[in-house]
Amino acid sequence: AQKITQTQPGMFVQEKEAVTLDCTYDTSDPSYGLFWYKQPSSGEMIFLIYQGSYDQQNATEGRYSLNFQKARKSANLVISASQLGDSAMYFCAMREPRMDSSYKLIFGSGTRLLVRP
Amino acid sequence: DVKVTQSSRYLVKRTGEKVFLECVQDMDHENMFWYRQDPGLGLRLIYFSYDVKMKEKGDIPEGYSVSREKKERFSLILESASTNQTSMYLCASSLSGQAKINYGYTFGSGTRLTVV
Numbered sequence: 001a002q003k004i005t006q007t008q009p010g011m012f013v014q015e016k017e018a019v020t021l022d023c024t025y026d027t028s029d030p031s032y033g034l035f036w037y038k039q040p041s042s043g044e045m046i047f048l049i050y051q052g053s054y055d056q057q058n059a060t061e062g063r064y065s066l067n068f069q070k071a072r073k074s075a076n077l078v079i080s081a082s083q084l085g086d087s088a089m090y091f092c093a094m095r096e097p098r099m100d101s102s103y104k105l106i107f108g109s110g111t112r113l114l115v116r117p
Numbered sequence: 118d119v120k121v122t123q124s125s126r127y128l129v130k131r132t133g134e135k136v137f138l139e140c141v142q143d144m145d146h147e148n149m150f151w152y153r154q155d156p157g158l159g160l161r162l163i164y165f166s167y168d169v170k171m172k173e174k175g176d177i178p179e180g181y182s183v184s185r186e187k188k189e190r191f192s193l194i195l196e197s198a199s200t201n202q203t204s205m206y207l208c209a210s211s212l213s214g215q216a217k218i219n220y221g222y223t224f225g226s227g228t229r230l231t232v233v
Contacts, residue, residue, distance in 0.1 A: 009157070035221045045207065045224035091159060093221075103211070104150065104175075105222060107160040 002027045004094050006108035013082045014116050020067070021077040021111045023092030033095035034075040035105065036066065040088045048090075051075055079113075087115045120144050123208050123225035130232050136195040138228050140208030147213040149191035150222065151175075151183065154205040166191055167213065198232045205229050 003026040013019035025034065036048040051059045051066045059066040067076040079086055089112050093105040124139035142149065148167050152160040152175075162175030164183040172183050180202060184192045191210075195202055206229075209222035 004159075006159075037221070037224075043205065043227040043229075045209075045222070047221045047223075050221060093160075103148075103213075104162060104165055106162070107152075109157055109159040 002029075002032075002094060002096050002106055004092050004106055004108035006092055006111050008111045009109070010112045010114070012114050012116055013079075013086075015084060016081055018078060018080045019082055019113065021079070021090050021092075021113065023075045023077065023108060025073050025075060025092075025094050027073075027094065034066070034068070035093040035095070036064070036075075036077045037091045037093060038086075038088045039091065039110075045091070049077070082115045084115050084117060087113060089113075121208060121210055121223050121225040123206075123228050125228050126226065128228055128230045130195075130198050130230065132199060132232055134195075134198045134232075136198045136230070136232075138193040138195075138206055138208075138230070140191045140193070140210075140225055141189055142191075142210040142223070143189065144210060144212075144223065145188065146210035146223070147188075148211045149185065150209045150211075151181075151191065151193045152207045152209065153177070154207055154227070160207065163193065200232050203230060203232045 005024045032053045034051045038046045049061045049064045051068045058068050063080045065078045089110045091110045092108040095103045121142045130136050150165040151163045154160050166172045166185040182194045207227045208225040211222045
């Protein structure tokens, strides 16, 4: 069965520093996709970044980058130059493929990040 | 600009009540999902639907049912609410098709349900 593991329940980072949030996954399917979402205290889920299993380069979106190590089955999120507004819950998720071209996501347990001023 | 709307932000219900959580999307998405979110457990899939009147069980369907009579609306039903169903409920939608798979889901704002 496919599985996503986030081993850091909570983390602190100093404002303007970089931080890495860990995510490991388990799948036997060669085609998969990995996502990171941010959930502020308001509750909405905000899509941050996507990495496909066949993508040759690590995904980047502004201050977010994904450190994709396929052989290790890890997809860590790196946030550069942390801001106070980055304080939130972060979820790693993996696309579970289906035959009918729909798909569903399975999520990790999340990491709560707190940015200190 | 709001694309997925959940009818209630906060809800308090009594044990044994029948509870309806409504979700509407305006993006013409084929797929819709209901998750519940609990501390330390992340998001767990309750039910999903990939077409009108079609539904599939997720990982934790017990005690829940769903209805999708129209493409834009997906309802989660707690047949007889219990205190262990106190949780945050998140609705999401997505497009089918390989071309759109990197867009992920669009989520609603969530409904925090308390069963007393």
